[in-house]
Amino acid sequence: MSELKIVVCDDEEFYRSEIDKLVSVFGNEYNIDIETVLYDDMTRLVDDMLHHNIVYDILLLDIDMPQCSGIEAARHIRQKYSDVVICFITSHERYALSAFEVDAIGYVVKPVKYYDIKKQLEKARILVEYRKNADEADKKFLTVLVARKTEIIDLDKVVYIEKRRNQCVFHLYDGEILCYDTLKNVYNKLNKDKFMFSHQGYIANFDHIKEVRKNVICFGNNMEIPVSRKYHNMIETKHLDKIYRLRKRM
Numbered sequence: 001m002s003e004l005k006i007v008v009c010d011d012e013e014f015y016r017s018e019i020d021k022l023v024s025v026f027g028n029e030y031n032i033d034i035e036t037v038l039y040d041d042m043t044r045l046v047d048d049m050l051h052h053n054i055v056y057d058i059l060l061l062d063i064d065m066p067q068c069s070g071i072e073a074a075r076h077i078r079q080k081y082s083d084v085v086i087c088f089i090t091s092h093e094r095y096a097l098s099a100f101e102v103d104a105i106g107y108v109v110k111p112v113k114y115y116d117i118k119k120q121l122e123k124a125r126i127l128v129e130y131r132k133n134a135d136e137a138d139k140k141f142l143t144v145l146v147a148r149k150t151e152i153i154d155l156d157k158v159v160y161i162e163k164r165r166n167q168c169v170f171h172l173y174d175g176e177i178l179c180y181d182t183l184k185n186v187y188n189k190l191n192k193d194k195f196m197f198s199h200q201g202y203i204a205n206f207d208h209i210k211e212v213r214k215n216v217i218c219f220g221n222n223m224e225i226p227v228s229r230k231y232h233n234m235i236e237t238k239h240l241d242k243i244y245r246l247r248k249r250m
Contacts, residue, residue: 004027004125005056007039007045009041009061010062011041023117056084071088083131087120140155142155160225161203164178167180202225206242
């Protein structure tokens with residue numbers, strides 16, 4: 001994704017500044033260029049979008065604002081921009097139901113913590129990518145069933161996938177996601193140039209492979225999986241070819 005245009009609208013300067021900093025941290029972590037626009041007046045934001053045709057990708061709106069609340073603003077904005085991604089910032093969880101009535105992706109409770117805003121921005125980023133280029137987004141994300149709800153997985157972050165009975169575990173460098181599906185079904189949905197079986201119970205993300213040994217594939221951070229004789233030569237050859245091509249570019 002080239003750039004995200006994100007609005008932070010809050011009448012308190014402290015929270016505008018804090019959220020702006022957290023959005024910047026998110027951009028650095030995910031290597032995304034983010035243009036953040038700060039508003040202290042909800043009516044001005046509505047006017048800019050409805051009457052001056054200024055378009056944004058994501059709106060982070062404080063609910064409890066003077067003159068015009070975040071909920072009211074969202075209702076007006078939705079009349080013209082049905083697909084803009086909206087997330088609310090609030091001091092009170094009692095507004096949660098109203099947030100979903102205007103099709104918001106969620107809400108973050110003050111004082112805002114990075115983990116909470118990151119979780120919402122991750123969802124928002126995926127929705128924006130689907131809106132801009134659905135075909136490319138289908139290659140980058142996978143929708144799975146997790147604990148009776150659907151979740152979208154960023155496949156670039158998946159290091160490897162492991163079979164665990166009739167379930168699959170997606171291993172990331174910073175955690176894991178367990179879904180209710182078979183490894184075979186998951187493999188059929190993946191890009192075969194990027195994801196490959198290393199063993200009957202494991203699928204490796206080729207982009208994360210650091211070393212191919214006799215019996216294991218190493219990803220770094222003490223993460224490794226078995227590789228069987230059936231797949232070893234193919235994966236090793238492809239990995240060595242990648243190293244060769246990278247060295248030629250230097």
